[in-house]
Amino acid sequence: MAKIGVFVCHCGENIASMVETAKLVSTIADHPGVEISTEYKYFCSDPGQETVKKAIREHNLTGVVVAACSPRMHEQTFRKACAEAGLNPYMLEMANIREHCSWVHTDKKEATDKAIEITRSLVEKVKRNNDLQPISVPVTRRAMVIGGGVAGIQAALDIASAGREVVLVEREPSIGGHMAQLSETFPTLDCSQCILTPRMVEAIQHPNITVMTYSEVEEVDGYIGNFSVKVRKKARYVKMETCTGCGDCIQKCPVKKIPSEFECSLGNRTAIYTPFAQAVPNVPVIDRSRCTYFKNGKCGICKKTCQIDSIDFDQQDIIETLEVGAIVVATGFQVQDTSGYGEYGYGRYKDVITGLHFERLASASGPTAGKILRPSDGKEPQTVVFIQCAGSRDVSKGVRYCSRICCMYTSKHAMLYAHKVHEGVSQIFYMDIRAAGKGYDEFTRRAIEEDKAGYIRGRVSKVYEENGKLIVRGADTLLGRQVEVQADMVVLATAMVPQHDAKDFAKKIGISYDEYGFYNEAHLKLRPVESSTAGIYLAGACQSPKDIPDSVAQASAAAAKVLGLFSKEHLEREPVVAMVTESTCAGCWGCATACPYNAIDHRDINDRNGNLIKRVASVNPGLCQGCGTCVSFCRSNSIDLAGFTEKQIFAEVMAL
Amino acid sequence: MSEPFEPKIVAFVCTYCTYAGADLAGTSRMKYASNVRIVRLPCTGRISPMFILKALQKGADGVLVSGCHPGDCHFAQGNYHARRRWTVFRALLSFTGIPEERIKFSWISAAEGAKFAELINGVTEEIRSLGPFEQYQELQKIIETQSTY
Numbered sequence: 001m002a003k004i005g006v007f008v009c010h011c012g013e014n015i016a017s018m019v020e021t022a023k024l025v026s027t028i029a030d031h032p033g034v035e036i037s038t039e040y041k042y043f044c045s046d047p048g049q050e051t052v053k054k055a056i057r058e059h060n061l062t063g064v065v066v067a068a069c070s071p072r073m074h075e076q077t078f079r080k081a082c083a084e085a086g087l088n089p090y091m092l093e094m095a096n097i098r099e100h101c102s103w104v105h106t107d108k109k110e111a112t113d114k115a116i117e118i119t120r121s122l123v124e125k126v127k128r129n130n131d132l133q134p135i136s137v138p139v140t141r142r143a144m145v146i147g148g149g150v151a152g153i154q155a156a157l158d159i160a161s162a163g164r165e166v167v168l169v170e171r172e173p174s175i176g177g178h179m180a181q182l183s184e185t186f187p188t189l190d191c192s193q194c195i196l197t198p199r200m201v202e203a204i205q206h207p208n209i210t211v212m213t214y215s216e217v218e219e220v221d222g223y224i225g226n227f228s229v230k231v232r233k234k235a236r237y238v239k240m241e242t243c244t245g246c247g248d249c250i251q252k253c254p255v256k257k258i259p260s261e262f263e264c265s266l267g268n269r270t271a272i273y274t275p276f277a278q279a280v281p282n283v284p285v286i287d288r289s290r291c292t293y294f295k296n297g298k299c300g301i302c303k304k305t306c307q308i309d310s311i312d313f314d315q316q317d318i319i320e321t322l323e324v325g326a327i328v329v330a331t332g333f334q335v336q337d338t339s340g341y342g343e344y345g346y347g348r349y350k351d352v353i354t355g356l357h358f359e360r361l362a363s364a365s366g367p368t369a370g371k372i373l374r375p376s377d378g379k380e381p382q383t384v385v386f387i388q389c390a391g392s393r394d395v396s397k398g399v400r401y402c403s404r405i406c407c408m409y410t411s412k413h414a415m416l417y418a419h420k421v422h423e424g425v426s427q428i429f430y431m432d433i434r435a436a437g438k439g440y441d442e443f444t445r446r447a448i449e450e451d452k453a454g455y456i457r458g459r460v461s462k463v464y465e466e467n468g469k470l471i472v473r474g475a476d477t478l479l480g481r482q483v484e485v486q487a488d489m490v491v492l493a494t495a496m497v498p499q500h501d502a503k504d505f506a507k508k509i510g511i512s513y514d515e516y517g518f519y520n521e522a523h524l525k526l527r528p529v530e531s532s533t534a535g536i537y538l539a540g541a542c543q544s545p546k547d548i549p550d551s552v553a554q555a556s557a558a559a560a561k562v563l564g565l566f567s568k569e570h571l572e573r574e575p576v577v578a579m580v581t582e583s584t585c586a587g588c589w590g591c592a593t594a595c596p597y598n599a600i601d602h603r604d605i606n607d608r609n610g611n612l613i614k615r616v617a618s619v620n621p622g623l624c625q626g627c628g629t630c631v632s633f634c635r636s637n638s639i640d641l642a643g644f645t646e647k648q649i650f651a652e653v654m655a656l
Numbered sequence: 657m658s659e660p661f662e663p664k665i666v667a668f669v670c671t672y673c674t675y676a677g678a679d680l681a682g683t684s685r686m687k688y689a690s691n692v693r694i695v696r697l698p699c700t701g702r703i704s705p706m707f708i709l710k711a712l713q714k715g716a717d718g719v720l721v722s723g724c725h726p727g728d729c730h731f732a733q734g735n736y737h738a739r740r741r742w743t744v745f746r747a748l749l750s751f752t753g754i755p756e757e758r759i760k761f762s763w764i765s766a767a768e769g770a771k772f773a774e775l776i777n778g779v780t781e782e783i784r785s786l787g788p789f790e791q792y793q794e795l796q797k798i799i800e801t802q803s804t805y
């Protein structure tokens with residue numbers, strides 16, 4: 001027999017001034033199954049909760065309805081009170097007679113009638129509630145970080161330093177990401193390699209970090225605390241275990257004229273190569289598509305050169321399956337392909353380059369050893385025009401957002417240029433200068449005041465060549481006239497966009513993305529480092545355009561989330577999950593196709609001799625998020641949702 | 657003149673968006689008609705057509721179904737499934753003789769308290785003008801053959 005306690009709260013005057021609580025209490029007292037019905041000024045207060053607990057014990061209540069505020073306010077409070085009084089916490093329902101009633105109505109009689117109906121229907125529901133236990137899932141306390149840029153490295157180091165194992169997966173031959181390509185970094189102008197390289201080395205040497213370079217994630221299975229990830233380790237054709245990184249093979253490789261990806265094609269590499277001198281790990285890879293040996297079986301010079309026989313042309317890709325409890329996605333960004341910028345002459349004129357090219361020119365370890373020399377003839381440019389927002393904030397180019405870093409790095413470029421070419425003139429076309437950040441506005445001011453960066457406010461309409469000079473035509477909106485500037489070199493501050501394969505990758509691992517392909521956070525403001533999938537976190541520019549300080553901050557935040565998850569051996573979850581009645585399940589898999597989380601699998605029921613009797617649906621409670629979509633799909637009422645069962649809801653509706 | 661007819665409307669809403677939107681209307685002290693009773697569900701994906709039939713059978717004059725905006729579902733795709741199901745369900749409704757206008761669908765987010773209040777007033781007005789729903793007896797048969805409860 002149900003023994004339900006109903007507790008009607010006045011919430012001071014908030015409820016009592018509009019709902020006649022005495023009438024509510026007495027009407028509900030007569031409802032079948034209600035053992036006790038009572039009212040109080042503030043049930044959420046300590047004495048209020050004591051009243052509830054006392055009633056549960058004295059009347060041996062089987063269920064509780066608190067008619068008060070929204071369950072989103074105090075459901076947890078009263079669940080806790082129930083548990084403390086020995087009642088299963090899921091035997092509680094809250095009748096929302098404040099937000100949905102007393103606060104929004106003006107007629108006392110109407111409000112009171114409505115409050116009675118709301119409370120009555122929840123009494124009917126709670127009578128059909130079941131004892132539920134929070135679901136406990138074991139947690140594999142090892143993390144995977146995907147992407148070895150500065151964000152991924154930071155996240156890996158933070159997790160590893162707290163004593164947990166990390167696998168860092170990077171698809172390029174070396175970790176480092178874009179930051180390894182940068183010359184000096186705003187707002188301090190410290191050398192990028194100098195601050196990054198020690199961290200890269202720390203990561204590869206850390207006893208808790210396994211770095212897998214030249215590797216890609218193929219498949220992610222499982223759920224929070226229990227992911228199973230298939231990683232493809234691409235064949236390097238160089239033995240990781242023995243190679244000392246002496247570089248003899250690279251010196252001898254006869255195929256030397258391959259445009260280097262790392263140098264943005266401003267320099268060349270060989271067929272056997274490391275992307276850059278400080279690569280970590282310092283083990284080369286053979287680019288199969290360019291290697292003479294793989295083309296026609298001849299050459300093999302690297303193999304003959306290598307003193308310790310570390311070249312292995314027979315290596316194959318290896319698929320490794322790794323069990324991890326959490327995943328940090330730190331796959332970064334790429335700069336927008338500017339081929340759509342015919343009007344700026346990119347691709348047509350050699351001396352129209354992107355900001356990333358400029359970084360390589362300004363880098364001491366770059367193809368020009370840090371000298372600013374224009375690509376066409378290697379001469380020092382005397383005027384350089386920078387064009388900001390090349391792509392960003394431009395609906396016609398499909399990028400409505402601000403890339404956030406270009407204002408800053410353009411200032412930086414103008415400064416570096418002034419430091420290297422003392423008589424050089426820099427002109428910057430800009431829309432606004434967005435320099436919000438610690439030390440950022442001061443930085444752009446310095447570019448203008450100390451390094452003579454000439455800012456022209458306005459858009460560029462065209463870049464063309466005339467008598468061997470580039471002519472940049474644009475508007476100066478402050479002076480209200482057209483301007484034409486001669487330039488020896490033009491630098492486009494191209495938009496930061498998602499990796500070309502960002503959407504496919506998101507589908508592979510099961511997270512959501514925005515219209516561009518940046519990964520969605522669970523909540524833009526309150527849960528910025530969690531993805532929409534439990535147990536998968538985001539760090540760095542894969543979530544939105546970011547500079548280094550923000551990428552690193554987000555990476556540390558993601559690491560903190562991972563460590564929070566790893567702080568316990570088991571994970572507790574709300575028991576609102578689907579359950580299958582196997583006796584009636586017909587095995588039609590309607591539910592399985594409906595489930596947005598792939599939480600439903602097959603289960604074989606065998607007789608004693610192991611013969612298959614039938615196949616039924618089976619819900620994985622770790623994966624099930626409790627949306628209930630499957631329930632409304634089942635034609636034989638064989639799947640139901642704990643906490644919101646068909647019985648409960650029908651009873652609720654019938655009592656309204 | 658007799659008293660104006662006051663319809664009874666049952667609303668099935670998801671807890672993450674519309675229920676929270678209704679809470680917001682409350683905390684903002686917006687005023688709206690008192691004809692709607694809310695049934696809270698985790699997601700619109702959980703709302704089975706049988707709930708709607710049951711509500712109408714029980715004497716509701718109208719039913720409101722409201723969840724998150726398409727593409728905004730807390731549960732990835734629940735509301736997408738819900739939408740597809742409604743398209744089919746509507747056809748069934750007209751077949752059973754229940755006027756489609758008795759059932760309203762809308763999307764209300766947790767931030768749209770004002771929109772919730774407007775919706776309730778609007779729906780109440782519309783159902784009021786349709787008058788009481790009296791065909792529910794005919795529904796009895798369908799429900800008895802399909803539901804176990």
Ligand SMILES: Cc1cc2nc3c(=O)[nH]c(=O)nc-3n(C[C@H](O)[C@H](O)[C@H](O)COP(=O)(O)OP(=O)(O)OC[C@H]3O[C@@H](n4cnc5c(N)ncnc54)[C@H](O)[C@@H]3O)c2cc1C
Binds near residue numbers: 182335
């Ligand atoms: C021209 C230019 C100048 C800049 N100057 C500055 C500056 O002065 N100061 C500053 O603070 N910021 C600067 N930035 C911004 C800075 O580069 C970024 O903030 C930073 O690189 C973001 O780091 P990340 O780790 O998120 O991404 P990335 O550096 O892009 O690293 C991502 C890594 O993930 C790897 N990866 C991608 N997909 C996969 C996959 N599927 N599997 C495995 N691995 C994958 C990539 O290979 C890469 O190594 C500049 C950017 C540009 C373009």
Ligand code: SF4
Binds near residue numbers: 286290291292294299
């Ligand atoms: S075998 Fe290939 S990688 Fe090795 S030296 Fe020859 S071309 Fe270069």
Ligand code: SF4
Binds near residue numbers: 628
């Ligand atoms: S309740 Fe939702 S998440 Fe759980 S099994 Fe059913 S459809 Fe999948």
